[in-house]
Amino acid sequence: MRDTLKTAYIIARREFAAYFATPLAAVFLTIFVAATGAFAFYIGGFFERGQANLFAFFAYHPWLYLLLVPAVAMRLWAEERKSGTIELLMTLPVSPTEAILGKFAAAWAFIGLALILTFPMWITVNILGNPDNGVILTSYIGSFLVAGAFLAIGSFISALTKNQVIAFILSATICFLFLTSGMELVQNVLRSWTPRIVSDAVASMSFLSHYEEITRGVIGLDSIVFFASLIVFALFANAIAVSQKKSA
Amino acid sequence: MAALIEATALRKTFGAITAVDGISLSVRKGEVLGFLGPNGAGKSTTMKMITGFLEPDAGSARICGHDVLEEPKAAKAKLGYLPEGAPAYGDMTPATFLRFIAEIRGFEGNDIKSRVIAAISRAGLDSVVDQRIETLSKGYKRRVGIAQAILHDPPVLIMDEPTDGLDPNQKHHVRELIREMAPHKAIIVSTHILEEVEAVCTRAVVIAKGRIVADGTAEDLLRRAPTHGAVTLRVLQADAERIAKTLADLASVARVETTAEPDGRSLIRALPKADAAPAKAIGDLLRRESLSFEEIYVERGKLDDVFREITTSTQA
Numbered sequence: 001m002r003d004t005l006k007t008a009y010i011i012a013r014r015e016f017a018a019y020f021a022t023p024l025a026a027v028f029l030t031i032f033v034a035a036t037g038a039f040a041f042y043i044g045g046f047f048e049r050g051q052a053n054l055f056a057f058f059a060y061h062p063w064l065y066l067l068l069v070p071a072v073a074m075r076l077w078a079e080e081r082k083s084g085t086i087e088l089l090m091t092l093p094v095s096p097t098e099a100i101l102g103k104f105a106a107a108w109a110f111i112g113l114a115l116i117l118t119f120p121m122w123i124t125v126n127i128l129g130n131p132d133n134g135v136i137l138t139s140y141i142g143s144f145l146v147a148g149a150f151l152a153i154g155s156f157i158s159a160l161t162k163n164q165v166i167a168f169i170l171s172a173t174i175c176f177l178f179l180t181s182g183m184e185l186v187q188n189v190l191r192s193w194t195p196r197i198v199s200d201a202v203a204s205m206s207f208l209s210h211y212e213e214i215t216r217g218v219i220g221l222d223s224i225v226f227f228a229s230l231i232v233f234a235l236f237a238n239a240i241a242v243s244q245k246k247s248a
Numbered sequence: 249m250a251a252l253i254e255a256t257a258l259r260k261t262f263g264a265i266t267a268v269d270g271i272s273l274s275v276r277k278g279e280v281l282g283f284l285g286p287n288g289a290g291k292s293t294t295m296k297m298i299t300g301f302l303e304p305d306a307g308s309a310r311i312c313g314h315d316v317l318e319e320p321k322a323a324k325a326k327l328g329y330l331p332e333g334a335p336a337y338g339d340m341t342p343a344t345f346l347r348f349i350a351e352i353r354g355f356e357g358n359d360i361k362s363r364v365i366a367a368i369s370r371a372g373l374d375s376v377v378d379q380r381i382e383t384l385s386k387g388y389k390r391r392v393g394i395a396q397a398i399l400h401d402p403p404v405l406i407m408d409e410p411t412d413g414l415d416p417n418q419k420h421h422v423r424e425l426i427r428e429m430a431p432h433k434a435i436i437v438s439t440h441i442l443e444e445v446e447a448v449c450t451r452a453v454v455i456a457k458g459r460i461v462a463d464g465t466a467e468d469l470l471r472r473a474p475t476h477g478a479v480t481l482r483v484l485q486a487d488a489e490r491i492a493k494t495l496a497d498l499a500s501v502a503r504v505e506t507t508a509e510p511d512g513r514s515l516i517r518a519l520p521k522a523d524a525a526p527a528k529a530i531g532d533l534l535r536r537e538s539l540s541f542e543e544i545y546v547e548r549g550k551l552d553d554v555f556r557e558i559t560t561s562t563q564a
Binding site: 017083 | 354
């Protein structure tokens with residue numbers, strides 16, 4: 001177990017550094033911080049609401065992730081397969097589990113860094129009023145969990161193809177379905193031809209409903225279990241994809 | 249002594265194509281096995297199965313006694329592998345890349361530094377250690393791959409076309425490196441450069457269509473060449489006919505070819521019967537009959553010819 005974590009850590013460190021070896025990191029971090037701010041001020045009406053909280057800021061995170069997280073995840077495995085380095089990695093004394101954990105951890109930490117860089121929002125709202133910092137903290141945790149779930153899905157899809165563009169489009173689409181599965185638009189379609197239990201089950205898979213609960217300050221066990229099991233499941237599928245598709 | 253690399257009846261199909269069809273190999277310490285075959289014969293696929301990257305449909309592979317699928321970590325720890333095309337992370341420099349490999353290989357503290365420095369100097373990477381790998385020339389990229397494979401001084405070394413794309417000086421350097429390491433390791437080198445087999449390998453295995461068609465030393469292979477042991481004489485054209493006739497009467501000679509040269513000389517080539525070496529008999533005959541000649545030499549045969557013959561015949 002200790003060896004597993006250590007090897008995963010060595011891989012994570014390399015992956016994390018790889019984001020900064022290209023302009024990807026600078027582009028991503030800048031756009032993430034600018035876009036979260038812009039959404040909060042212009043679309044969320046941060047000032048117009050006249051409330052000392054960050055609802056307007058957090059409400060748009062999942063939608064931004066829809067575009068940005070698949071962009072971070074798409075290279076994780078597709079690039080290894082395209083450049084052939086997967087053959088190198090998988091013939092080093094590294095198990096697929098270690099490689100998957102390491103890569104996932106690096107990408108998640110990268111998004112975590114992007115979230116930390118939005119701290120001026122938190123400072124701003126604390127200067128303007130007296131927000132409930134507990135709710136802000138749980139919102140950050142919730143946002144991080146949603147990003148992690150998107151990322152795990154993206155990492156899995158990335159292992160299925162050599163082509164990063166395909167990986168991006170597929171993961172964005174699947175993440176979109178998970179995001180919106182609780183919305184009326186999707187539910188109306190489902191209710192018309194499936195029994196109630198199916199549409200309810202689909203609704204309970206919705207990232208948005210779990211996320212909204214958390215941003216109200218309630219981290220329920222069900223939400224934690226939901227995101228955690230989704231991440232574990234996607235990474236497990238990722239492991240199967242990596243060992244099945246190495247050669248193709 | 250037990251074999252360090254052992255492959256038993258490896259088989260792999262991709263859809264309807266059988267890439268590898270029952271290949272067994274064993275390589276002992278001190279052996280350098282040259283793995284030959286036309287492109288698409290299954291060389292790389294075989295190596296990928298021996299290194300545990302690909303799972304075979306049937307058969308098994310062991311490295312230092314560890315089955316590559318059942319004890320992958322133990323097997324891979326004993327293995328240095330240069331995959332086809334020498335892939336490496338292009339956004340890293342040779343220094344950071346080799347450092348990463350050393351850490352993954354479990355080295356700690358000062359060992360990391362000394363291993364990286366040793367690998368850099370052995371592979372001749374000193375002048376490019378801090379350049380991004382993607383900006384390096386093909387030759388240097390290949391050397392980064394070799395440095396990565398020998399970093400932990402593994403008892404088993406498997407290299408897929410280590411000299412592909414290198415200039416003659418670089419090829420020489422890599423062959424020297426292999427020769428240096430050979431006594432302490434079991435090495436498999438795939439190549440389609442036949443001179444390489446004579447230069448570094450103690451044994452050659454030729455495969456075609458996923459099967460082994462020849463296994464022996466370079467000398468054994470050469471013996472299969474139709475011109476192996478043939479004797480060629482350069483004589484005055486006036487004497488040519490008489491000498492050719494005399495040679496053709498020898499028991500060990502299959503047939504004699506005569507070619508006229510523009511300078512008034514003729515080349516006479518006496519081709520041996522199977523497994524015969526007529527050189528001595530021809531020498532004795534020339535002396536006895538006092539036949540005069542200007543040049544005489546014994547041909548070794550060409551590996552190219554052998555290679556072409558055994559890999560293109562339908563049933564070898």
